[in-house]
Amino acid sequence: MSALLTLNDLTVRRGECPVVDRVSFAVQPGEIIGLLGPNGAGKTTLMRGALGLLAHEGHSSLTDLAPGPRARQAAFLPQEREIAWPMPAEDVVALGRMAHGGNRAGDQAAIERAIERMGLEVLRHRPATQLSGGEQARVLIARALAQESPVLIADEPTAGLDPAAQIAVMEVFARHAQEGGAVVASLHDLGLAARHCTRLIMLERGRVVADGTPQEVLTDANLARVFRIRAHIEWRADGPIFQALSVISP
Amino acid sequence: MSTRYAILMAGLAAVVAVLFVASLLIGPAAIGLGDSLAALFRGEGEMVTLVMREVRLPRAILGVLVGAALGLSGAAMQGLLRNPLAEPGLIGTSASAALGAVISIQTGLSVAFVWALPAAALLGALISVGLILLLAGSRGTTLTIILAGIGISALAGALTSLVLNLSPNPFAASEIMFWMMGSLADRSMVHVGIAAPLIVLGGLITLSRARALDALTLGEDAAASMGVNIRALRLWLIVGTAALVGAATAVAGAIGFVGLVVPHLLRRAVGARPARLLPASALGGGAVVLAADIAVRLIAPDRDLKLGVLTAIVGAPFFLHLILRTRRDAA
Numbered sequence: 162m163s164a165l166l167t168l169n170d171l172t173v174r175r176g177e178c179p180v181v182d183r184v185s186f187a188v189q190p191g192e193i194i195g196l197l198g199p200n201g202a203g204k205t206t207l208m209r210g211a212l213g214l215l216a217h218e219g220h221s222s223l224t225d226l227a228p229g230p231r232a233r234q235a236a237f238l239p240q241e242r243e244i245a246w247p248m249p250a251e252d253v254v255a256l257g258r259m260a261h262g263g264n265r266a267g268d269q270a271a272i273e274r275a276i277e278r279m280g281l282e283v284l285r286h287r288p289a290t291q292l293s294g295g296e297q298a299r300v301l302i303a304r305a306l307a308q309e310s311p312v313l314i315a316d317e318p319t320a321g322l323d324p325a326a327q328i329a330v331m332e333v334f335a336r337h338a339q340e341g342g343a344v345v346a347s348l349h350d351l352g353l354a355a356r357h358c359t360r361l362i363m364l365e366r367g368r369v370v371a372d373g374t375p376q377e378v379l380t381d382a383n384l385a386r387v388f389r390i391r392a393h394i395e396w397r398a399d400g401p402i403f404q405a406l407s408v409i410s411p
Numbered sequence: 412m413s414t415r416y417a418i419l420m421a422g423l424a425a426v427v428a429v430l431f432v433a434s435l436l437i438g439p440a441a442i443g444l445g446d447s448l449a450a451l452f453r454g455e456g457e458m459v460t461l462v463m464r465e466v467r468l469p470r471a472i473l474g475v476l477v478g479a480a481l482g483l484s485g486a487a488m489q490g491l492l493r494n495p496l497a498e499p500g501l502i503g504t505s506a507s508a509a510l511g512a513v514i515s516i517q518t519g520l521s522v523a524f525v526w527a528l529p530a531a532a533l534l535g536a537l538i539s540v541g542l543i544l545l546l547a548g549s550r551g552t553t554l555t556i557i558l559a560g561i562g563i564s565a566l567a568g569a570l571t572s573l574v575l576n577l578s579p580n581p582f583a584a585s586e587i588m589f590w591m592m593g594s595l596a597d598r599s600m601v602h603v604g605i606a607a608p609l610i611v612l613g614g615l616i617t618l619s620r621a622r623a624l625d626a627l628t629l630g631e632d633a634a635a636s637m638g639v640n641i642r643a644l645r646l647w648l649i650v651g652t653a654a655l656v657g658a659a660t661a662v663a664g665a666i667g668f669v670g671l672v673v674p675h676l677l678r679r680a681v682g683a684r685p686a687r688l689l690p691a692s693a694l695g696g697g698a699v700v701l702a703a704d705i706a707v708r709l710i711a712p713d714r715d716l717k718l719g720v721l722t723a724i725v726g727a728p729f730f731l732h733l734i735l736r737t738r739r740d741a742a
Contacts, residue, residue: 228638235636241632243629244629247683252684260637301629301633
């Protein structure tokens with residue numbers, strides 16, 4: 162199968178200093194990739210660079226595409242959950258159809274699917290700005306789903322969600338991947354990443370330091386070096402259990 | 412929702428149509444109701460026909476055009492900046508257009524040629540657009556645009572004060588003061604001819620960006636990832652707003668609060684979607700300016716009450732009320 166997204170030596174500089182430094186990887190259909198790294202590791206910058214929202218060196222397969230086709234190839238969920246106007250939640254979700262232009266019948270079906278997947282039926286007519294932070298996050302995820310782009314790039318999609326909503330989001334991502342799409346999501350919750358991602362990419366100061374299955378990436382050595390923590394991980398048959406234990410003093 | 416929007420638009424259009432006719436019927440010359448409308452379509456030469464065609468018709472047309480320009484540009488600026496406190500004058504065009512007009516009054520050009528004042532105002536507007544593009548240009552952010560607009564407004568305001576300050580002629584100074592208050596009185600078809608093409612052009616440019624403004628609701632990154640060219644959006648909206656506001660100021664002077672309050676009033680009714688707010692605010696602005704222009708003629712028929720003064724007196728308290736309402740919603 163051909164990759165949905167390919168990065169080759171992607172570099173994003175702030176001034177002279179590279180914030181993302183020669184990052185290369187390919188995203189295959191069916192993958193749920195967790196981007197890990199401490200604050201300032203370059204996760205957000207990497208995503209924005211890959212989407213062509215920032216000037217970059219190297220190559221991203223997305224920026225070969227014109228803005229319209231690019232939006233149909235990859236949907237982006239920024240970290241800032243911004244909804245400027247008190248639009249009904251369903252109208253916010255409908256914005257995801259922008260990239261597709263005209264076809265109204267198909268639009269409505271995609272909007273209904275996204276609303277159903279995120280469980281927004283009861284909220285759909287409420288002004289989005291009056292919803293709680295977690296509800297707004299779900300509305301915005303539904304907007305990205307409604308875009309129906311194969312690649313879904315999400316910047317901390319589970320931040321601020323209650324445990325049930327966090328798991329629900331990861332399950333929505335899994336379904337998207339099963340249907341032939343792929344998800345790239347930055348995550349701070351390593352337990353969630355270990356359980357729900359098919360592949361993890363660990364960043365440190367803009368560079369990829371580990372890339373592989375959760376078991377390959379979440380090693381004691383990597384956790385100590387990149388996150389400066391000690392953790393307990395149990396790789397059980399029904400999925401890994403991760404618990405951070407203590408900070409390693411330098 | 413869609414039918415509700417259609418009903419709203421039809422209702423607003425009907426209100427504009429009624430106020431337009433009402434505007435034609437009101438004036439110092441006592442003309443019967445039927446007579447006045449019939450005179451519009453009758454033969455040349457009669458006094459009534461002259462009053463209707465040369466005095467009241469341009470005034471009513473300008474009321475619609477100026478109001479639509481202010482409402483539309485206000486909605487566009489609020490959409491672009493994602494801020495309900497944004498207003499058409501934000502990018503400095505109205506202050507610069509006023510400066511151009513003031514200079515033409517001061518130099519006496521406006522007396523020599525009827526088109527000199529609006530032309531000078533448009534030149535001022537054009538210079539302000541040039542400046543803002545230079546300052547905020549293709550690499551600027553929305554914040555740069557706001558700051559550049561504040562700077563340009565301050566500079567134009569200071570230069571206007573300087574012209575007044577140095578004016579050796581008290582009559583010119585008082586004429587300048589009165590012009591700046593904003594009015595639609597004593598305008599002619601020449602003014603319509605100057606303003607109409609620019610307002611139509613600016614309107615088309617602005618309305619063509621409606622969908623992109625909808626996407627911008629979710630922030631610049633999200634909108635860009637949905638295929639919106641943010642830079643082009645900013646440039647087009649600056650150019651469109653400048654054409655709208657420049658033309659409106661050139662023929663009517665400074666008419667405040669319409670561009671700020673009208674989008675506020677209609678936001679809920681259109682489900683807060685910027686794309687729907689644009690045309691609704693254009694109609695709403697037309698209705699408000701027509702109504703205000705009728706009101707100044709009814710309240711003080713002999714005193715030449717200025718339109719801009721009335722819109723500010725009514726608009727400012729109303730705006731304060733809106734702030735209170737926003738505060739309640741946020742709490």
